[in-house]
Amino acid sequence: xxxxxxxxxxxxTFAKGEPVKYIAHLAVMRAWExxxxxxxxxxxxSQGFNPRPKLTFASALPVGxxxxxxxLDLELHAWVAPDEVLRRVRAELPPGFALxxxxxxxxxxxxxxxxxxxxxxxxxxxxxxxAVLLQQQIARLLHTATLPRERTxxxxxxxxxxxxxxxxxxYSASDGTHVTTMVLANRDSGTARVDEVVAxxxxxxxxxxxxxxxLLFAEDALETKEDEL
Amino acid sequence: xxxxRNMRDSRPQPVASGALDAxxxxxxxxxxxxxxxxxxxxxxxxxxxxxxxxxxxxxxxVGMSNLGMTILYExxxxxxxxxxxxxxxxxxxxxxxxxxxGLPLYSLESRYPLRAFDxxxxxxxxxxxxxxxxxxxxxxxxxxxxxxxSEGDPLVVGGGTMTFNAEPMSDFFDLFVIGEGExxxxxxxxLYRELRASGGFTRQEFLRRAVRIGGIYVPAFYxxxxxxDGTLARIEPLYAGVPATITRRIVPVLPPPPVRPVVPYxxxxxxxxxxxxxxxxxxxxxxCHAGVIYRPVRERSRQEIRETVAALLRNTxxxxxxxxxxxxxxxxxxxxxxxxxxxKYQEHSISFSLPSLRIDSFSVQLGSLTxxxxxxxxxxxxxxxxxxxxxxxxxxxxxxxxxxxxxAAFRTGWRRVKLYFMMGLPTETDEDIExxxxxxxxxxxxxxxxxGKQIDVSVSVATFVPKPFTAFQWTGLADVDxxxxxxxxxxxxxxxxxxxxxxxxxxxxxxEATLARGxxxxxxxxxxxxxxxxxxxxxxxxxxxxAWWSAFAAAELSPDFYARRVRPIEERLPWDHITVGVSKRFxxxxxxxxxxxxxxxxCMERCAACGIRTAYGESFxxxxxxREEEGGR
Numbered sequence: 044x045x046x047x048x049x050x051x052x053x054x055x056t057f058a059k060g061e062p063v064k065y066i067a068h069l070a071v072m073r074a075w076e077x078x079x080x081x082x083x084x085x086x087x088x089s090q091g092f093n094p095r096p097k098l099t100f101a102s103a104l105p106v107g108x109x110x111x112x113x114x115l116d117l118e119l120h121a122w123v124a125p126d127e128v129l130r131r132v133r134a135e136l137p138p139g140f141a142l143x144x145x146x147x148x149x150x151x152x153x154x155x156x157x158x159x160x161x162x163x164x165x166x167x168x169x170x171x172x173x174a175v176l177l178q179q180q181i182a183r184l185l186h187t188a189t190l191p192r193e194r195t196x197x198x199x200x201x202x203x204x205x206x207x208x209x210x211x212x213x214y215s216a217s218d219g220t221h222v223t224t225m226v227l228a229n230r231d232s233g234t235a236r237v238d239e240v241v242a243x244x245x246x247x248x249x250x251x252x253x254x255x256x257x258l259l260f261a262e263d264a265l266e267t268k269e270d271e272l
Numbered sequence: 273x274x275x276x277r278n279m280r281d282s283r284p285q286p287v288a289s290g291a292l293d294a295x296x297x298x299x300x301x302x303x304x305x306x307x308x309x310x311x312x313x314x315x316x317x318x319x320x321x322x323x324x325x326x327x328x329x330x331x332x333x334v335g336m337s338n339l340g341m342t343i344l345y346e347x348x349x350x351x352x353x354x355x356x357x358x359x360x361x362x363x364x365x366x367x368x369x370x371x372x373x374g375l376p377l378y379s380l381e382s383r384y385p386l387r388a389f390d391x392x393x394x395x396x397x398x399x400x401x402x403x404x405x406x407x408x409x410x411x412x413x414x415x416x417x418x419x420x421x422s423e424g425d426p427l428v429v430g431g432g433t434m435t436f437n438a439e440p441m442s443d444f445f446d447l448f449v450i451g452e453g454e455x456x457x458x459x460x461x462x463l464y465r466e467l468r469a470s471g472g473f474t475r476q477e478f479l480r481r482a483v484r485i486g487g488i489y490v491p492a493f494y495x496x497x498x499x500x501d502g503t504l505a506r507i508e509p510l511y512a513g514v515p516a517t518i519t520r521r522i523v524p525v526l527p528p529p530p531v532r533p534v535v536p537y538x539x540x541x542x543x544x545x546x547x548x549x550x551x552x553x554x555x556x557x558x559x560c561h562a563g564v565i566y567r568p569v570r571e572r573s574r575q576e577i578r579e580t581v582a583a584l585l586r587n588t589x590x591x592x593x594x595x596x597x598x599x600x601x602x603x604x605x606x607x608x609x610x611x612x613x614x615x616k617y618q619e620h621s622i623s624f625s626l627p628s629l630r631i632d633s634f635s636v637q638l639g640s641l642t643x644x645x646x647x648x649x650x651x652x653x654x655x656x657x658x659x660x661x662x663x664x665x666x667x668x669x670x671x672x673x674x675x676x677x678x679x680a681a682f683r684t685g686w687r688r689v690k691l692y693f694m695m696g697l698p699t700e701t702d703e704d705i706e707x708x709x710x711x712x713x714x715x716x717x718x719x720x721x722x723x724g725k726q727i728d729v730s731v732s733v734a735t736f737v738p739k740p741f742t743a744f745q746w747t748g749l750a751d752v753d754x755x756x757x758x759x760x761x762x763x764x765x766x767x768x769x770x771x772x773x774x775x776x777x778x779x780x781x782x783x784e785a786t787l788a789r790g791x792x793x794x795x796x797x798x799x800x801x802x803x804x805x806x807x808x809x810x811x812x813x814x815x816x817x818x819a820w821w822s823a824f825a826a827a828e829l830s831p832d833f834y835a836r837r838v839r840p841i842e843e844r845l846p847w848d849h850i851t852v853g854v855s856k857r858f859x860x861x862x863x864x865x866x867x868x869x870x871x872x873x874x875c876m877e878r879c880a881a882c883g884i885r886t887a888y889g890e891s892f893x894x895x896x897x898x899r900e901e902e903g904g905r
Contacts, residue, residue, distance in 0.1 A: 061289060065302040066537040074537055077310070077589030080620070092646045094621050107297045135589070137310040137535075252293075 050087065052150045053117045053128050056143045059110040063139030068103035074137070075115065082131040085121040101155045101258050102162060102229055105236065108253040112143065116155045161210055161259040162229040164237050168221040169249040174214070177221055180244040181212050190243055205243060208235035220251075229258065286383040287375060295369040303537045304332035305366060307358075307380030310535040311587065313345070314381050315355040321468060322461040324348050324356040325379050325389040325426070329396070329404035330810070335360040336534065337542035339596065340395055340432060344453055346530040354461050357381040357389075358534070361404045362411070364807075364814070370411060377412035386412035390464055392426045393457070394445075396434035399787035400780065400810035402441060406802040409444065416799070418446050418492060423475060429460070435489070436520070436565055437740040437847040440787050442491030443795035447479060450487045450850055451520035451565075454527045459485050483514050487521030489850070490514070496792050502833060504791055504844045519851040522888065526551060526570050531583035535590070544592035544625070545584040549577055549606075553598035554875045556882075557655070558666045558743035558866050559694065562598055564854045565741060568884050569602075569875075574609055581613060585622060592623045600626040601635045602876075610641050631669045636680040643686075650681050653692035656700075657707030663869045664699050666743075666862070671711060678715045682722035689715060689729050695758050695775070696736040696750030698866065705758040708733070709765035716770050731766060731773040733759075735781035739788050740847045741854065743862035748836040749785040752778055779817040783809060785835035786824075791846040794834070796827040855883030 059071065066074065076096045079086050088094040097118035104110045117128075129145040136142060168177060184190065190205040211226035227235035241250045296302040317323070326345055328335030335341060341358070348356035357379035362370060370377070376385040386392055392414070394405055406416050409428065415421045418428065430441060431449040438448045449456045463481055467473040482488045493514045497505040509516055529548055536543065552569035553562065572580075581593055595610075597603060606626075613624055624642050629635035631652045639650050654674050656662045662669060678689055693708050712731050719727035735755060738744045755778050766773045787794065800823035808814040824831050839845070841860060848856070858881065865872055872880050879885075 062306040062308040063303075063537070065296055065306040067301075067303065070303060070537040070539070073539070074310075074535075076591070077535060080589035080591070081586065083586075088621050094645075096621075106302060135310075138308045 049120070049122045050150055051119050051122050052148050052152070053119060053123075053125060053145055054148045054155075055115050055117065055128075055132070055145050056112050057110075057115065058141040058143065059104060059113055060139050060141070061109070063137065064107055064109045067106045068100070071104070072098065072100065074140075078132060078135045078137075078140075079117060081135040082128075084117065084123060084128060084131060085119050087118040087120045099155045101159050101260075104255055105238075105253075108164075108237070108255055110255045112257045113255070114155065114258055116148065118150070157231065158260045158262070159229050159258050160261055160263070161226050163256045163259065164225040164227065165254045165256050166223045166225060166237055166241065167251045167253075168223070168246060169251055170220055172221060172246065172249045174216060174221060177223065177244075177246070178214050180246065181214055181223065184209065184240070184243055185212055192239060192243075194239075203233070205235055205239055208233050209240060212240070226259070284376070284385040284388045287378045287385065289383075291373070291375055292383075295366075295373065295375070299366050299369060300363065301332075301538055304360065305362065305380070307383070309380075309537060310589075311532045312358075312381055312534045313349040313355070315349070317355070317382055317384065320353055320355045321465050322351075322354040322391070323384075323389045324354065324457070324461070325359055325386050325392045326356050327359045327386070327392055327394045327405075327408060329361050329394060329401040329408055330398075330808075331363060332360040332536070332538060333540045335395075336536050336538075336540040338395060338397065339546055339548060340397070340453070342530050342533045342546070344393070344457055345534070346532055347454060347527070348457060348461070351458065351461065353465065355381075357384070359386060359408070361401075361408055361808070367407070367411065367807075377408055387414055387424075387426065389426045391429055391460065393429040393431055393449075396430050396432040396441065398810060399434060399440075399784045400815075402787060402798050403802045403806040403809055405441065406444060406798065407807050410802075416802075417443050419443075421446070421475070425475075427464075427475065427478065433561065433565060436561075436850055436852060437789065438489055438491065438850075439496075439792045439846040440790035440794035440798060442792055443799065445491065446475070447482055448489040448491070449521070450489050450518050451852075452522050454523050456485060456487050456521050460488075480511075480513075486519060489518045491792070494849070498791075498793075503839075504846055506844065507846070507849045517849050517851050519887065520565070520853055522853070524570075524888075526572055529572070529576070529580050531580060532587050533584070535588045542594065543590075544594050545581075545588050545590040546594050546596050547577055547580045547584065548572070548597065549595045549600060549603050550597040554602065555599060555668065556666055556862075556872055556874055556880060558664075558862055559655070559697070559736060559739070561739040561742055563742075564859075565852055566598065567852075567854060567882065571603060574605065577609065578612070581617075585617070585620075591621065592625060594625045594627060596627055599628055599630060601628075601630045601632075601638055607634075607638065607641075610638060614641060614644075631673050631677050633677055633680045636677055636684060639681070639686075640684045647684075647686045647688075649688035649690055650686050651690040651692065652677065654711065655692065655694050656697060656704060657693065657709070657711050658704045660869060661697060661700060661704045661707075663871050664866045665694075665697055666866065666872055668871060668874065671714075674711065675714055675718055679718045679722060682719045682727065687719075687723060687727050689719065689727075691715065691729065691731050693731060693733045694736040695733050696755055696781075698744055698747045700750070700758075702758065702761060705761045706765070709762060712766060712771065719770070725769065727770050729771055731762070731771070733762060733773065733775045735776045735778060737781055737785045737788060740845070741852050741859070743859050743866055745789065745845065745859065746839045746841060746843075746863060748838045749782060751836060752782075755781075777812060777815070780809070780812070780815055782831055782835055783817070783820055786831045789846070790834050793827065793829060797823045797829060799823075800826050851887065853882075853884045853887035855886070858882045 087097040099116040101114035125145045133142050192205050193200050193202050208228040213224050215222050237253050241247050345356050348354050359379050378385050409416045414425055427446045429447055430445040431453050435448045435450050479490045483490050493510050494507050495510050496507050499505050550571040552566040554569050655667045716729045738747050762773055801820045804819035806819040
């Protein structure tokens with residue numbers, strides 16, 4: 044019993060920037076396993092023939108995108124003060140990763156992945172694209188009732204509607220560059236990808252840096268707003 | 273393209289991250305090219321006087337698994353006045369993208385183009401990487417041929433196991449390091465620094481002084497003459513002070529092992545921490561190149577291994593440690609060491625692996641320690657099917673050994689056993705190939721007896737390629753008809769449940785054989801083949817044999833002359849001016865023993881008087897086998 048009460052779940056929010064934006068999700072997971080081992084934290088391991096450290100990521104970030112507040116849960120088999128976790132992990136971070144916060148969450152709470160609802164992106168475009176074109180395309184997409192598309196998953200073509208997965212799409216100019224903000228569904232039942240939305244806008248070739256600024260969870264305010272919509 | 277190294281303004285600038293952002297999103301595995309891995313070393317370019325690029329002519333995943341690169345990277349970056357940065361061969365998609373926008377080949381750390389470095393060292397570990405070297409130089413904007421380089425270009429240095437016959441690649445290198453690089457690279461750096469500081473640096477002056485360093489070979493300083501029949505007549509120094517023979521450099525005691533290896537993001541071939549527990553092998557298999565060029569056996573102490581494992585795990589976070597050597601089961605007290613490590617790191621879920629096990633029940637015991645939880649498979653290398661042929665190649669293993677070992681493996685819980693054989697060995701007949709099939713079936717039967725039908729025996733049959741500095745260096749590659757017929761025998765015999773068989777492409781083996789024992793004229797072939805589009809020749813899906821065969825034709829050279837011809841003992845070999853320590857007399861004696869089927873015991877059993885002791889003297893107390901015998905012969 045005392046062992047069990049000592050176990051804990053720690054939630055980390057971290058950033059993934061240059062140059063690690065080019066590493067794929069599987070590699071990000073492996074990198075974090077190694078960071079945690081170097082930090083010498085009492086990480087729990089799964090059972091079975093091939094025990095894996097108990098790390099859970101809220102959502103995979105596509106290759107090439109930067110993440111400002113990505114989220115991951117660690118399951119430790121012994122209690123460590125969150126500040127101590129913060130300190131030890133920061134000492135082992137490769138260039139491009141940053142750790143913002145570490146705090147304790149209920150050990151038996153729902154899985155992190157199941158709680159994600161939306162992802163917020165900041166997508167920039169090449170300066171030569173006329174602002175009016177971007178605005179027109181955004182307006183067109185928002186006024187369309189359906190955006191039927193196909194996605195190939197493991198060799199199988201699957202039809203889906205992109206439109207209901209777009210929650211917010213808006214344009215803002217800053218310092219002579221174009222920036223759009225997108226709030227896109229990100230849950231087991233449906234996820235919209237930035238490149239799909241930009242492809243619908245017909246501007247894939249002009250897309251530049253993509254930042255995922257945050258993930259919105261079930262408990263975040265947007266969920267209640269969504270019910271009102 | 274040229275720049276004056278004394279004028280900072282004219283130096284090539286690092287590749288901007290914007291330039292990479294423009295191409296990497298469309299590239300497969302972009303993290304191969306973006307760097308920034310844990311333990312990668314970024315030094316201030318301006319405050320360092322010697323800049324090394326360490327280049328590996330293969331994909332990132334392959335190059336990052338090379339121990340030699342890891343050793344030199346940590347060693348050179350440990351020097352305060354030196355930096356070393358990595359570069360690998362870009363895959364076809366990246367190469368296309370780079371050429372399309374004129375992006376030069378750059379290092380992963382500072383992203384400086386290779387042209388900005390003082391020395392570019394290529395690790396040559398496989399003949400089938402040669403075309404990639406030319407391609408990388410070209411992508412870097414460095415003239416491919418050494419004679420076309422000028423004062424602004426880096427010095428291009430070759431090292432690694434292929435340099436023991438450096439002739440085929442000698443057109444493309446300014447100098448080679450023959451042997452173990454740990455001391456030589458520092459000496460080269462010192463020379464570079466000294467010449468720069470004195471203001472007397474020219475490429476020529478550097479090379480003239482470099483040949484005074486032991487193990488340095490500057491091919492341009494030698495004249496090569498051929499007989500009318502195409503065989504080599506002589507390789508002689510052109511100038512006074514250039515050594516007539518170059519002796520392989522070796523370190524008497526293994527230097528401290530690397531403990532801060534770069535931790536890759538991309539899943540690499542050997543994605544784990546490595547401890548080189550010993551260097552060299554005492555067995556004396558007659559086909560084996562590594563067995564000769566890494567002599568003598570040198571071990572690390574248990575204490576050093578213990579400390580290295582602890583430091584590696586702390587510094588990398590790896591989940592697996594490999595205790596590497598050419599024959600890890602030979603390490604004294606390997607079992608207690610393994611027990612100790614497993615016990616110590618059990619709670620951290622760290623696994624250990626031992627490559628290259630022997631064929632004995634002891635190795636099965638070791639395997640059951642390292643694969644206690646998950647028995648993925650065991651690999652054994654009988655190399656030949658019949659006892660007669662195993663005696664010819666001096667593989668001291670009997671059928672009873674193999675069957676005993678396989679039975680022990682299956683009983684201990686393994687279901688998958690992999691067997692390595694060779695085809696086309698000297699004196700080989702069709703009966704020897706039938707014997708491979710017989711032996712494999714017996715192993716399968718042993719497995720069925722122990723575990724029932726659910727077992728898998730996979731057989732890998734490599735084409736034997738004669739290599740320099742082996743007892744088989746005079747013999748020829750088997751002809752295509754013979755190899756095809758023998759493959760057919762195995763295809764016919766090794767069918768059915770629980771059996772699978774794989775082999776090498778015969779054309780790829782032919783290329784390897786021509787390059788392995790080629791002379792300096794092969795440089796023209798390599799150049800033309802690269803111009804014909806040859807690149808990544810080790811990859812079956814990218815190998816274009818026609819690029820090579822037409823290059824041979826254009827250079828008016830015959831692949832068979834190099835690969836298949838049996839060379840008379842008196843013939844001068846293209847590597848005769850290199851001394852590896854193992855004497856030619858010994859190799860010849862071993863050739864004769866092989867023809868008579870006489871087995872030579874390993875040097876831990878009895879000194880075979882290979883010549884190491886004579887060549888390197890008393891500093892090699894670690895050459896345990898060598899006693900009074902070598903001196904006596």
